[in-house]
Amino acid sequence: MDKKTLLILSALALVGAGASAQQRMNVLFILTDDFQNNAIRALGREDVHTPNIDYIYSQGTAFTNCYTNGAIGGALSMPSRAMIMTGRGVFEIAQDGWVIAPRHTMLPEQLRREGYRTFETGKWHSDFESFNRAFSEAENIYFGGMHRYEDGGHVTPLLMHYDPKGDYKNQKPFVGPKFSSEMYADAAVDFLTRSAGDTTPFFAYVAFTSPHDPRNRHPWYGTLYDPDTIRLPVNYRPQHAFDNGELQVRDEVVVPAPRDEATVRKELADYYGMISEVDAQIGRVIDALETSGKLEHTIVVFAGDNGLAMGQHGLMGKQSLYDHSIKVPLVVWAPGIPKGERNEGLCYLYDINPTLSELLGIPPAGSVTGRSLAAALKKGAKGETPRDRVWLAYSSIHRALVMDGHKYIVYNVKGKITEQLFDLRNDPWEMTNLLAGTPSKRVHKLAERYRAVLKEEMKRGNDFCDLDRPTADHGSWWEKDEKISWTDGVNLMK
Numbered sequence: 001m002d003k004k005t006l007l008i009l010s011a012l013a014l015v016g017a018g019a020s021a022q023q024r025m026n027v028l029f030i031l032t033d034d035f036q037n038n039a040i041r042a043l044g045r046e047d048v049h050t051p052n053i054d055y056i057y058s059q060g061t062a063f064t065n066c067y068t069n070g071a072i073g074g075a076l077s078m079p080s081r082a083m084i085m086t087g088r089g090v091f092e093i094a095q096d097g098w099v100i101a102p103r104h105t106m107l108p109e110q111l112r113r114e115g116y117r118t119f120e121t122g123k124w125h126s127d128f129e130s131f132n133r134a135f136s137e138a139e140n141i142y143f144g145g146m147h148r149y150e151d152g153g154h155v156t157p158l159l160m161h162y163d164p165k166g167d168y169k170n171q172k173p174f175v176g177p178k179f180s181s182e183m184y185a186d187a188a189v190d191f192l193t194r195s196a197g198d199t200t201p202f203f204a205y206v207a208f209t210s211p212h213d214p215r216n217r218h219p220w221y222g223t224l225y226d227p228d229t230i231r232l233p234v235n236y237r238p239q240h241a242f243d244n245g246e247l248q249v250r251d252e253v254v255v256p257a258p259r260d261e262a263t264v265r266k267e268l269a270d271y272y273g274m275i276s277e278v279d280a281q282i283g284r285v286i287d288a289l290e291t292s293g294k295l296e297h298t299i300v301v302f303a304g305d306n307g308l309a310m311g312q313h314g315l316m317g318k319q320s321l322y323d324h325s326i327k328v329p330l331v332v333w334a335p336g337i338p339k340g341e342r343n344e345g346l347c348y349l350y351d352i353n354p355t356l357s358e359l360l361g362i363p364p365a366g367s368v369t370g371r372s373l374a375a376a377l378k379k380g381a382k383g384e385t386p387r388d389r390v391w392l393a394y395s396s397i398h399r400a401l402v403m404d405g406h407k408y409i410v411y412n413v414k415g416k417i418t419e420q421l422f423d424l425r426n427d428p429w430e431m432t433n434l435l436a437g438t439p440s441k442r443v444h445k446l447a448e449r450y451r452a453v454l455k456e457e458m459k460r461g462n463d464f465c466d467l468d469r470p471t472a473d474h475g476s477w478w479e480k481d482e483k484i485s486w487t488d489g490v491n492l493m494k
Contacts, residue, residue: 024116024201025334025360026298028192028289030282031084031205033077033123033146033212034318035304037066037327039275047230048272049223052283056302060333061341061377063385067327067402068306068349069461070393072096072489074249074319075145076306078125080328080349081207084303085126085134087353087368090393091462095490100130105365107353108134111203114362117195121187122180122207132166135205139187140176143168146212147180153214154180179219181210185281189288196292206285211274211308213254218270222277225269232261232268233324235429237314244320245397245413245483251308251317264311271310299334299359301352313430321392321400321409322430334359338379345385346402347373391457396465396477396484401454408450410467414483415475421447464492 039045042054043064068080069090079090082097085106094101108118112134120138124131125145131138141160147153157180158173176183188206195202218224238258240247247257255267282302289295307325309315318325328349351371354364358374371386389403400409405425411418421434421443434443455467465477475481480488 024114026195026201026294027111027203027301027356027360028285028298029203029205029301030285030303031081031122031207032278032302032304032329033207033209034306034308035211035275035329036307036310036324037064037304037329039272040329047225047268049276050279052279052286053302056282056286056300056331056333058340060300060302060331060339061337061343061381062329062331063343063345063347063373063376065327065344065346065402066303066330066349067346067390067392069390070321070326071306072395072484072493073486074246074251074317075125076318076325077123077145077212080305081123081125083348083350084305084352085130087350087364087370089348089350089369089461091464091493092369093493095493096486097126098490099127102130102133104367106130106134107356107365108203108205110357110362110365111201111360112136115200117198117200117202119188119191119202119204120207121191121205122184123209124207128166128168131168132164135162137191138162139190140183142180142209147209147214149214149216153216154209155217155219157183157209159183179277181208181278181281182219182221184208185284188285192285192288192292192294195294208278208281210278211271215267215270215274218273219277221280222273225272225276227262227265227269230265230268230272232264233310233312233429235312235431236261236264237311240314242418243413244411244418245395246317246319249317249319251319252315255316257314257316259311259314259316267316268310271308296335299332299356301356302329302331302333303349303352304328304330305349319394321394321398323407323424323428326392326394326400332373332377337377338381341379341382343376343382343385345376345381345383346387346390347371347376347385348387348390351386389453389457391454391461393458393463393465395489399454399458399463399465399467399477401450401457403450403453406446406450408447408454410451410454412470412475412477415470415481417470419447419451421450 041050042057071079079097082093086104112118118135120135123142157176159176312324354370354372357364358372376385392400407422409420422430
């Protein structure tokens with residue numbers, strides 16, 4: 001690590017080991033749900049209005065090649081959020097994130113032991129017990145995956161108050177009187193307002209449920225979009241080119257395929273509306289942080305838990321390993337961090353855990369396996385991260401590797417193997433499969449190399465699948481000759 005980087009990290013941490021608590025930096029972690037990695041005007045998506053998120057991008061350094069590691073089941077946000085909390089990969093967490101095991105120390109849990117106030121509002125997609133290990137304060141908590149259509153969706157969110165005893169099983173949810181995003185922003189604003197005169201450092205986790213569906217009703221502050229003005233993504237298709245094994249998952253049947261252009265434009269208009277409404281609430285939270293006088297002593301993180309297809313590749317959901325579904329936004333904004341920078345290096349979303357530890361001058365928990373990005377948060381560090389590759393997983397049927405500007409994806413659907421290879425530098429929308437038709441010997445060798453590296457990464461990451469397992473007698477990548485059920489996956493990851 002060079003001298004300049006050390007100076008930046010010293011400025012961020014402000015103090016070394018043993019310093020008083022009031023000198024430590026605060027953390028404001030803003031997380032969104034089902035947010036496409038580039039559905040942000042600052043990143044060139046001109047159809048969508050995101051002035052407050054754009055401002056965060058202008059003030060910090062964004063990692064434009066950040067990926068969530070994957071999932072066993074269709075609810076990607078559950079493992080993704082558990083990975084953020086624990087700083088561990090998808091096959092290193094317990095039960096696909098449904099439960100966060102006590103042996104996996106969460107970042108807010110660690111900071112709480114260091115004397116931090118730890119606050120949460122919004123979505124918690126894991127168990128009750130881990131919630132109270134992590135947070136000393138909370139309000140307007142949502143325990144679950146999504147605001148259900150039958151309960152009124154985001155318009156009438158079912159929320160809970162903080163219980164110091166953690167007895168949420170016997171607490172009846174109350175109906176929030178405002179749109180979900182506004183309820184969470186209200187709680188965050190109140191916490192930040194109350195923190196103005198408090199010298200105790202804080203970790204505030206604001207976990208929005210937008211822009212996850214239902215998207216059928218927008219609040220008054222959400223920008224309304226005319227579907228006729230929405231441009232289709234260049235990789236729009238009415239339906240996916242082949243059976244990827246998840247064409248009947250919930251996200252795909254809510255708006256059944258094939259989907260014509262008008263249908264996708266309508267869905268995108270509603271989706272952008274949800275993005276704009278959560279953007280408005282993020283603005284309120286940032287304003288409250290500034291009003292509190294804490295802005296210059298706070299590390300702000302903006303991120304998404306996973307992406308969403310919304311018509312790309314003929315898909316609507318997130319149950320794939322294309323960039324629109326597995327790639328996520330990630331920005332870090334703090335004093336000493338370059339403003340408006342775009343770091344193109346590879347990283348995992350769960351790397352933010354040890355990154356924050358290093359920026360705060362606190363050693364990461366012993367259970368953390370992620371790699372700190374702190375050294376990459378310096379001027380001119382484009383492309384410099386601790387990783388030269390990332391591997392991705394979905395269920396027991398999709399695996400992928402991103403390395404050297406290419407992405408290799410391999411599918412095993414009922415014993416049928418399909419391979420894709422994309423040149424991400426020249427084909428960022430993943431439209432041209434280099435392995436289609438009659439590929440050259442060079443492309444074949446490249447795919448073989450990627451497959452070999454992928455197998456190494458899977459083994460290193462404790463994956464229960466084996467790409468070499470399929471034979472005449474066994475068609476799947478795991479011990480049963482069928483797609484793994486979520487229950488089986490959870491039992492393998494206890």
